[in-house]
Amino acid sequence: METKSLEVPKRQRLLLVPCPYQGHINPMLHLATFLHQNGFAITVAHTFFNSLNPHHHPDFTFLRLNDRLSDDLVTSSDVASVLLAINHNCRAGLEEALAAAVGDIVCVIHDELMYFCEAVASGFGVRSMVVRTTTAAACISRLAVLQLQAENRLPLLHGSIEDEVPNLHPLRFKDLPFSAFSETSKMAQIILNIYTITTSSAVIWNTIPWLEPSELTQIKAKFCKKVPIFPIAPIHKISPISSSSSLLNEDSTCLPWLHKQPPNSVIYVSLGSIALLTNQQLLEMAWGLANSKQPFLWVVRPGSVQGSGGTEFVSKEFQEKVGDRGCIVEWAPQKEVLGHRAVGGFWSHCGWNSTLESLSEGVPMLCRPYSGDQKVNSRYISCVWRVGLALEGHELKRKEVEMGIRKLMVEEEGRRMRERAMDFKRRIEDCLREDGSSSLHLKELVDFVMSF
């Protein structure tokens, strides 16, 4: 008797290339998990710098790209130089990998900051798609900086930094995403490379059309007339990934502490994975938190304080003032924290992942941006979406910190922001329902890639 073998259809293989920083690794791994769940085989290319642990992601194949970064560069905190070097040095490794896998990989999906991938893929006749991990508004404002540079108007005179940028309401010159007042050449080079990409098949965007409708329309009209855009935010909600994608260990001991706090009473403080503080800023934060009388959960990342080991500011006096009201960790399970009923506010650097994670849980924000797109996000949070307030002073002062926390956590203004944030949470949940915009764009994305 003849037996027919049941042939399992071969999965199409996609090569995903995250940029090796936490705020970029997380969205790419969520996307990888979603695509794997929807029938694709996944290879993740990662660098030696901030490399991932393949054992934590058994469904994926891993490819390690030799970034040839010097120890000095790795420890320098000079993100622009690291990115330029990675884009230069990883090219050969990716070329080798694609040459060996001709016919196997149907598409390279890369972070916008890993722009070298597009040229390499195109050289092998392989399609590529870009993942944008910031907003369309940030994209437009980066282009505005390039325009200023082309017009020889940089560095800007300090007198004009409070003025609104023409046609970019409500952004002021000081909100523009990389320092428009100092040396911009390295970041400008990176941004120029990102936006001169021409052969991508599509853009996958961690944003939602109703969050920034006119900004997305502008981008579509200017740059993406021929290629589709898939706005699929919030990417962290589309497919859960293991917490082991974290480059630092999450300290879950803060959760039992959170369980003991009253609803909406705790301000969660975290400045993401890159921002650096001076010792003085740390002290002002510490005393502002202490004097606010609110319970707080504070992430002080190792290495985030220049010239200090981290939590040595916790003096006897500070401890006596704060007692059990404060909990300090080196890295938190942030999404769980933001979803906890005790958390009523988020003091954030306004990285885009943190912003989306906060909006998704209906938590209003106290904004203190540091660099890049964070200043744009802060302006949108406080002036467009009105779900947070900005700590604006040039120098961080404990009195302003204390007043900002009180305003957000206990005053009427904060209560109204919390209501609006809760409304955002509901609208975001709608996007993720079966007929919601993000779900529909994700389905379109799967169909689009299947057609390759």
Ligand SMILES: O=c1ccn([C@@H]2O[C@H](COP(=O)(O)OP(=O)(O)O[C@H]3O[C@H](CO)[C@@H](O)[C@H](O)[C@H]3O)[C@@H](O)[C@H]2O)c(=O)[nH]1
């Ligand atoms: O204790 C912590 C602190 C952070 N996170 C996670 O780390 C990520 C941080 O991402 P993000 O908030 O975007 O901040 P950065 O790490 O600073 O991200 C970089 O990348 C973002 C996306 O491109 C940009 O918006 C930022 O400006 C840029 O600094 C988030 O998913 C957080 O949930 C934790 O899990 N635990």
